[in-house]
Amino acid sequence: MPRRPRRGCAASGCPRLAVEGGQYCEEHQRLAVQQYNKHTRSPDTNKKYGRAWKRIRDRYATAHPLCERCLKEGRLTPVEEVHHILPISQGGDHRESNLMSLCQSCHTKIHLEMGDRQIRS
Known part of the structure; x- marks a missing residue:
């Protein structure tokens, strides 16, 4: 053929x-x-964000079902993401004191303020 x-x-x-x-x-x-x-992603990402992180994230989201940033402003928005206050790449960890439950909008705003994301046009 x-x-x-x-x-x-x-x-x-x-x-x-x-x-x-x-x-x-x-x-x-x-x-x-x-x-x-x-x-x-870097090869060590699974060490940082593996199955253990998923369990921690799910547990935290269940304990904090509303966006913490929206709640401060008087809005009741369900949690969509769990955010590290001090990023893992900068020495943060998965402890509850370093976590924050956020909606997608607030999570994007935080990363834009940090400067590690850009607005795509």
Whole structure:
């Protein structure tokens, strides 16, 4: 059975043929893999956020069912996320004194204020 003809590279303006079974030429394939891997979590993430964290998070959310930030402003909003007041990356831990139950909106606002997230347009 004849093979399917190779396609052109999917990178804009690239005149080369894509590697067999892929959509990019060798050069752009390497760049695409680097770009993809740039956004992966570090290997020790599961040590920080594994099954134990899920149990801690669920227990805390059950004990604090309303968004703590909204509650201070007089709104009753159900909890959607549990936030570390001092992030794990900066030496925080999973102790209850370092946790805060938040709705999605308040959690996003906190991270925007911290400067570790940007507004996407």
